[in-house]
Amino acid sequence: MKISVVGYPRIGADRELKHISEQFFKKDVTATELMAAGAAIRKEQWLFQKESGVDLIPSNDFSFYDTVLDTAVLFNLVPHRYRELELEPLDTYFAMARGYQGKKGDVKALSMKKWFNTNYHYLVPEIEDDTHITVTGTKPFDEFLEARQAGVHTKPVLLGPFTLLKLARFTGSKTVDDVKEDIVTAYREVLTRLNSLDATWIQYDEPALVRDLTEDDLYLFHELYDGILSAKGSSKILLQTYFGDIRDIYGTAPLQKFDGVGIDFVEGSQSLELVAAKGFPEDTILFAGLVNGKNIWRNDYEKSLYLLGKLQEKTTSIVLSTSCSLLHVPYSVKAETKLPSDYIAHFAFAQEKICELAELRDIFDNAGREHPAFIRNRQLFSQKREGSNPAVQDRVGAISGKDYIREPAFVERERIQKARFHFPLLPTTTIGSFPQTFDVRRNRSQFKKELISEEQYKDFNKKKIADCIALQEEIGLDILVHGEYERNDMVEYFGECLDGFLFTEKAWVQSYGTRCVKPPIIWGDVSRTRPITVEYSVFAQSCTDKTVKGMLTGPVTILNWSFPREDISLKESTLQIALAIRDEVLDLERNGISIIQVDEAALREKLPLRKSDWFTEYLDWAIPAFRLVHSNLKAETQLHTHMCYSEFSDIIRSIDDMDADVITFEASRSDLTILTALKDAGFRTEVGPGVYDIHSPRVPSVAEIKNALGSMLATVPVEKLWVNPDCGLKTRGTEETISSLRHLVQAARELRTVL
Numbered sequence: 001m002k003i004s005v006v007g008y009p010r011i012g013a014d015r016e017l018k019h020i021s022e023q024f025f026k027k028d029v030t031a032t033e034l035m036a037a038g039a040a041i042r043k044e045q046w047l048f049q050k051e052s053g054v055d056l057i058p059s060n061d062f063s064f065y066d067t068v069l070d071t072a073v074l075f076n077l078v079p080h081r082y083r084e085l086e087l088e089p090l091d092t093y094f095a096m097a098r099g100y101q102g103k104k105g106d107v108k109a110l111s112m113k114k115w116f117n118t119n120y121h122y123l124v125p126e127i128e129d130d131t132h133i134t135v136t137g138t139k140p141f142d143e144f145l146e147a148r149q150a151g152v153h154t155k156p157v158l159l160g161p162f163t164l165l166k167l168a169r170f171t172g173s174k175t176v177d178d179v180k181e182d183i184v185t186a187y188r189e190v191l192t193r194l195n196s197l198d199a200t201w202i203q204y205d206e207p208a209l210v211r212d213l214t215e216d217d218l219y220l221f222h223e224l225y226d227g228i229l230s231a232k233g234s235s236k237i238l239l240q241t242y243f244g245d246i247r248d249i250y251g252t253a254p255l256q257k258f259d260g261v262g263i264d265f266v267e268g269s270q271s272l273e274l275v276a277a278k279g280f281p282e283d284t285i286l287f288a289g290l291v292n293g294k295n296i297w298r299n300d301y302e303k304s305l306y307l308l309g310k311l312q313e314k315t316t317s318i319v320l321s322t323s324c325s326l327l328h329v330p331y332s333v334k335a336e337t338k339l340p341s342d343y344i345a346h347f348a349f350a351q352e353k354i355c356e357l358a359e360l361r362d363i364f365d366n367a368g369r370e371h372p373a374f375i376r377n378r379q380l381f382s383q384k385r386e387g388s389n390p391a392v393q394d395r396v397g398a399i400s401g402k403d404y405i406r407e408p409a410f411v412e413r414e415r416i417q418k419a420r421f422h423f424p425l426l427p428t429t430t431i432g433s434f435p436q437t438f439d440v441r442r443n444r445s446q447f448k449k450e451l452i453s454e455e456q457y458k459d460f461n462k463k464k465i466a467d468c469i470a471l472q473e474e475i476g477l478d479i480l481v482h483g484e485y486e487r488n489d490m491v492e493y494f495g496e497c498l499d500g501f502l503f504t505e506k507a508w509v510q511s512y513g514t515r516c517v518k519p520p521i522i523w524g525d526v527s528r529t530r531p532i533t534v535e536y537s538v539f540a541q542s543c544t545d546k547t548v549k550g551m552l553t554g555p556v557t558i559l560n561w562s563f564p565r566e567d568i569s570l571k572e573s574t575l576q577i578a579l580a581i582r583d584e585v586l587d588l589e590r591n592g593i594s595i596i597q598v599d600e601a602a603l604r605e606k607l608p609l610r611k612s613d614w615f616t617e618y619l620d621w622a623i624p625a626f627r628l629v630h631s632n633l634k635a636e637t638q639l640h641t642h643m644c645y646s647e648f649s650d651i652i653r654s655i656d657d658m659d660a661d662v663i664t665f666e667a668s669r670s671d672l673t674i675l676t677a678l679k680d681a682g683f684r685t686e687v688g689p690g691v692y693d694i695h696s697p698r699v700p701s702v703a704e705i706k707n708a709l710g711s712m713l714a715t716v717p718v719e720k721l722w723v724n725p726d727c728g729l730k731t732r733g734t735e736e737t738i739s740s741l742r743h744l745v746q747a748a749r750e751l752r753t754v755l
């Protein structure tokens, strides 16, 4: 049996690519040095996979920012605004990724969205009416040849045409129908060139197939691949799907065109059933995605062998594979020096997952259940894991219907709160974090290394908070924040402070571009053993007469941005976290904090990819879990929430049902399309759609912000509209933050005079 890897992380085991890219952005290193660093990462990873016995090793899964962006550049999908800058190709690439503000002009970045149900973000390709779709890039060919030079014969990975067209945005009057022929021609050219380079396998990633498909979608898929595969030469073609099952297309004729079909047996709830019920095409190889590319628990070999056995009843042509790209897990547990070995034994990151694939192959092909790796694996899974807390389980069991309902109802609370706070029209605020400058991170790092005392650590943070409050007062913001200086990350921090979580040292996962996260691991039952944010919040409030928001992360986001348990349900874990955050919310209120923001940045992330599962599998417990957090607050305490990536037009009623008093969300990169949905849904929660994009270093002008607010006022009643950036400012530089916030305040003030 052969083994295949869908994709590999690329940020570098020690985040080398992040560091050198950020140096490149600051012009501290040259493009040549950046290229060399990329090449070194690729080579090391290819060789590792080869030495580990992987048969189908991916290439072109590397990226300096994002592979969807790479695909856009490959096919010349470069909008005018970037061409007109007349930059060098690499600078054009980064202008599309990050925006550009300099001598040659001032343009925003491409829109950025969540990659299906993950915390990875892709850049949304734009197709303009006069975009000439053609192959102008060489990346897939270059990387294939580069790997060959290193002695590794790889499987080039391409984003498939169906998913590309589903994700792209048409900015003019053209539609998919107008461009599909050109797309087919361009993909045929890539295929022909890879054929001529003697690629044995070429992988087409089509995760869009796991969503609900219409007849038109199926027809489009069929048309695209009919066209492309007519250029098929000796290379074998793998249709790779992931993040779910492909029930809408399974069993239809188009699948039989492929030499291999990759199916996710981890997230695909119906994958096994589909193969069992409908069989598998005789001349096609099944790439069975058994090793979880998204979570970090070790593979249960007994379960995998059972599954393989079931699949073998239908086909004997099987390649063992990861369920999706390993991009979503960290590099290796070897970098974790502080976690005890009996914890580590339960984890498999990217490198260990590759070893798991190799072991599973050996077990399956040769030694069977006598294999030492199988015996070790059985022992691991038969051990009872410490971490259960009966008091937490009882508390969850005792939750009743009324615990999910805040009284009085929204309208009455809104009246009471307006009378209490007397904020001006268009109140200005920020989302919470202020720039995490070098000194902030150094303070934390020195404390973690025990180079400074806890008192020194806290005093530094308090000094930063006091300065941050003074700065916000000087800028003229209405509702202030403490700046979140004590947090490395809004989820990792709570993971560190709650019982039941484990956290890692180097287990970084790419979130977007050079930005990485270290998701904490939910190991056992979760509880709060002490107040977490009260001291800093109370201190911040003591620095000013203005209102300072308390700042927490919500239970659904904590769950979604952690590595979750697999031995209890997501609902159960979320309710445990919700009870812990509820205690914190009430402690903040008791300590005089009058506005509390509970961020649910990732609420949408684990929304099932198929609509039919939205409520039963997710929203029916995720929304109540949020309500549980704030239902016991007094009417006069204002509860805010914040969500990134406002792709929630379709779940707008559920968002209103969270029963927050105010919600702020990302809107600027998605052209404020959410506003119409708010109006249509009769949204009652007060809203602060972000007026500028914080993922880019560019400073928005006052006119631009007024313009955005003008569009918002066309649909949102003025007494419900808040003014804020898209998201937290932690990734931004200090100077650009101050300028942007000054413009924001000025824009609100100028508008107030005419309202």
Ligand SMILES: CN1c2c(nc(N)[nH]c2=O)NC[C@@H]1CNc1ccc(C(=O)N[C@@H](CCC(=O)N[C@@H](CCC(=O)N[C@@H](CCC(=O)O)C(=O)O)C(=O)O)C(=O)O)cc1
Binding pocket: 119, 436, 441, 442, 444, 445, 487, 488, 489, 490, 491, 492, 505, 506, 511, 512, 514, 515, 516, 517, 518, 561, 601, 644, 727, 730, 731
């Ligand atoms: C808001 N978003 C978030 C998402 N997911 C999260 N989990 N958190 C989020 O805030 N998803 C959607 C959006 C956008 N996504 C991101 C993701 C990541 C960032 C970000 O700014 N990440 C930082 C990492 C910040 C961090 O934790 N830094 C540590 C320092 C760690 C470090 O570098 N350690 C060194 C050793 C240092 C020493 O010893 O001196 C090392 O390990 O080598 C800290 O502050 O303590 C990033 O830089 O990538 C933003 C938005």
Ligand SMILES: N[C@@H](CCS)C(=O)O
Binding pocket: 431, 432, 433, 484, 490, 551, 599, 601, 642, 644, 727, 728, 729, 730
């Ligand atoms: N309060 C957080 C939310 C980010 S989604 C922040 O400001 O960084």
Ligand SMILES: [Zn+2]
Binding pocket: 431, 601, 642, 643, 644, 726, 727, 728
């Ligand atoms: Zn956010």
